[in-house]
Amino acid sequence: MEPAAEAARVRRARPEESSSRPLGTGLESEFRVDLERLRFAPSFSRLAEVTQVVTSASTPGVVHNRLTHTIKVSAVARAIAVGLWSSADPDLLDDLGGLDHVVAQAAAVAHDIGHPPFGHLGERVLDRLARTRFGLADGFEGNAQTFRIITELEVLGPGDEGLNLTTAVRAAVLKYPWGRFHWPDPHPSAWPEPPRGATPYRDRVDVAAAGAAAKFSAYVPDLAEMVDVLAAFPMVPPGRQTPECAVMDLADDIAYSLHDLDDFHRSGVLQFSLVSAELREWTSRRAELAALEAAELRARTRMPGAGLERLRRRLAGKDAWIFDEDAFTEAVATVGEEFVDGVLAVPHDGSMAAERALSGFxxxxIDHFVSSVRLVPDPPVRGATVTLTTLAWHQVALLKFVHQHFVLNRPDLAMQQRGQAAAVTSLVTAYDEWLSDTADAGRAPRRLVDLVETAAEGYRRTARERPEWLDHQTDESALTRMSRGRAICDYVASLTDEQVVDQASRLRGDGGRLWPSGGF
Structure with missing residues (x-):
C-alpha cells in the first residue's frame, strides 16, 4: 500500500499527544489501540445486559446476549481476515482498500454498540418515535447509532468526544455507507438497483418516506464525519463497504445463523417435528408450491413448506446475482441432514453427549463457512468484496430462516416484545414531558442534559454548514425539537434492558429503586 494511503487509514479523528500513543511501532499497534479502546468502553460492557433475542430469564437455558454475540462475531471476523490475508493477492487487497485483521476485529467489537435495549424490537420502536414524535426524518438506526457513539458520544478522557479511532476502523463500521436521505448524490435508494439495505423505506405506521433508505450508517449531524472518513478510501466506490467492513458484516451473518439455533435447541423451543416437516414438505412438493400465486402462498401461512417457498422467492427476487435453484435445494438437503436430523432429532437433555453433538455441529x-469465504474484486451492487461461495451463502440464508420462522414468529415472544415496546415508548414519552417542563427540566438525569447540549451543537453546526441536509428546517424551534428528540433517543439507547423497565416504572410512579447503582 502506498505511504499516503497508509497514512490516511491510520489518521485519527483528532491529533493526540505522543504520550498517549501505543508502545511500539507499525500499523498494527495503532489499530490495536482502537481495539482496546472499544473493549474498555462502557458502551461495550453494557452489551452484556442487552437482549439478543430473548432475555436470560425467558428460558432455563443459557442464551446469548449482545456481548456474547459480539465476542463470537469478533472471533469469526479475525479468522476470515487472517485467512484472506494469507491467501489473497496483497496487491488486490490494497486496490480494494486494505485488509488488516485487527481492524476487522475492532469493527466486529463495535458493530452492535449502537443496539438499543431489547435488540431489534427497541430499534423499531425508537425509530418510529424519533420520526413521529420528534420530527427526526432519519429516525433511529442501530448502525448509525454505533457510528455516533464511537465518534461523538463515548468519552475517552477529559475534554474528549468519541474514542478518536483511526480512519480505517471508523470506515470498517460503515456497514451501510450512506445517510437515510441526503448522501451520496444520487442517493442509493434511487439507483436502478439499490445496494442491500438501501431499498426505499416504508415505516410500520403506513407512512411512506420517499427516497429513504431502510438502513444507513450516519444521522444528519454525523454525516460530515462519515463523508470525511470515506474520502480516505477513493478506491472504494460509493455504496460499497471497505474489505474490513465486509469481513465484519459476513462474520455477523455467520455467527447469527448458528448461535441462536444453539440457544433455542437447548431451551426446547426448536421442535424437530415442525422444522423437519417444513423442509420435508418443501422438498417433496416444491413444484406444487412454486406454482402457487403469491396471494395464495401468503394465505397458507401455517402449511408446512410454505415458509420455505416464500424464502426461495424472496432470495430469487432480491439476490438474483447469487441465487441458484440447485444450490438452494442442496442447502435444504444439507441443513436437513446435518442440523435437523443430526442435532434436532435428539432432544437436548443437558447431558455432555447432547452438548458434544451441538458444539460439534x-x-x-463455522469452519465450513470460514473456509468458504472468497474475495470478489468487482462485486455486484448487492454483493460485497468479501462473500461466501454460492452454496454456503444459501446455507446461511436457510439457517437464519429456521430461527426467524420458528422462533421470532412465536406468539409468546410477540407478547413479551409488545410489553418491551410499551416500556420503551413510556420512557421516551416521560423524558420528553420532563424536558418540556421548564420548571423541572434542570433536575433531569445529568447525562440526558449533556446529550441535549451535544445534539444541539451538532444540529446547529449542520444548519450553518449543510442546511440542505436538514431540508432547510433551521429555525430555532425546529432545531430545539430535533436536538431534544435525538438526545432522548441517545439516552434511552444507552440503557440496559433492566434500566428501561426500572426507569419507566419509576417515572410512572410505580416505585422501583430510588438510588440506582452508578447514579445518573
Whole structure:
C-alpha cells in the first residue's frame, strides 16, 4: 500500500499527544489501540445486559446476549481476515482498500454498540418515535447509532468526544455507507438497483418516506464525519463497504445463523417435528408450491413448506446475482441432514453427549463457512468484496430462516416484545414531558442534559454548514425539537434492558429503586 494511503487509514479523528500513543511501532499497534479502546468502553460492557433475542430469564437455558454475540462475531471476523490475508493477492487487497485483521476485529467489537435495549424490537420502536414524535426524518438506526457513539458520544478522557479511532476502523463500521436521505448524490435508494439495505423505506405506521433508505450508517449531524472518513478510501466506490467492513458484516451473518439455533435447541423451543416437516414438505412438493400465486402462498401461512417457498422467492427476487435453484435445494438437503436430523432429532437433555453433538455441529459449520469465504474484486451492487461461495451463502440464508420462522414468529415472544415496546415508548414519552417542563427540566438525569447540549451543537453546526441536509428546517424551534428528540433517543439507547423497565416504572410512579447503582 502506498505511504499516503497508509497514512490516511491510520489518521485519527483528532491529533493526540505522543504520550498517549501505543508502545511500539507499525500499523498494527495503532489499530490495536482502537481495539482496546472499544473493549474498555462502557458502551461495550453494557452489551452484556442487552437482549439478543430473548432475555436470560425467558428460558432455563443459557442464551446469548449482545456481548456474547459480539465476542463470537469478533472471533469469526479475525479468522476470515487472517485467512484472506494469507491467501489473497496483497496487491488486490490494497486496490480494494486494505485488509488488516485487527481492524476487522475492532469493527466486529463495535458493530452492535449502537443496539438499543431489547435488540431489534427497541430499534423499531425508537425509530418510529424519533420520526413521529420528534420530527427526526432519519429516525433511529442501530448502525448509525454505533457510528455516533464511537465518534461523538463515548468519552475517552477529559475534554474528549468519541474514542478518536483511526480512519480505517471508523470506515470498517460503515456497514451501510450512506445517510437515510441526503448522501451520496444520487442517493442509493434511487439507483436502478439499490445496494442491500438501501431499498426505499416504508415505516410500520403506513407512512411512506420517499427516497429513504431502510438502513444507513450516519444521522444528519454525523454525516460530515462519515463523508470525511470515506474520502480516505477513493478506491472504494460509493455504496460499497471497505474489505474490513465486509469481513465484519459476513462474520455477523455467520455467527447469527448458528448461535441462536444453539440457544433455542437447548431451551426446547426448536421442535424437530415442525422444522423437519417444513423442509420435508418443501422438498417433496416444491413444484406444487412454486406454482402457487403469491396471494395464495401468503394465505397458507401455517402449511408446512410454505415458509420455505416464500424464502426461495424472496432470495430469487432480491439476490438474483447469487441465487441458484440447485444450490438452494442442496442447502435444504444439507441443513436437513446435518442440523435437523443430526442435532434436532435428539432432544437436548443437558447431558455432555447432547452438548458434544451441538458444539460439534456449530464448530464444523463455522469452519465450513470460514473456509468458504472468497474475495470478489468487482462485486455486484448487492454483493460485497468479501462473500461466501454460492452454496454456503444459501446455507446461511436457510439457517437464519429456521430461527426467524420458528422462533421470532412465536406468539409468546410477540407478547413479551409488545410489553418491551410499551416500556420503551413510556420512557421516551416521560423524558420528553420532563424536558418540556421548564420548571423541572434542570433536575433531569445529568447525562440526558449533556446529550441535549451535544445534539444541539451538532444540529446547529449542520444548519450553518449543510442546511440542505436538514431540508432547510433551521429555525430555532425546529432545531430545539430535533436536538431534544435525538438526545432522548441517545439516552434511552444507552440503557440496559433492566434500566428501561426500572426507569419507566419509576417515572410512572410505580416505585422501583430510588438510588440506582452508578447514579445518573
Amino acid at each position: 456449530t464448530n464444523q459449520w
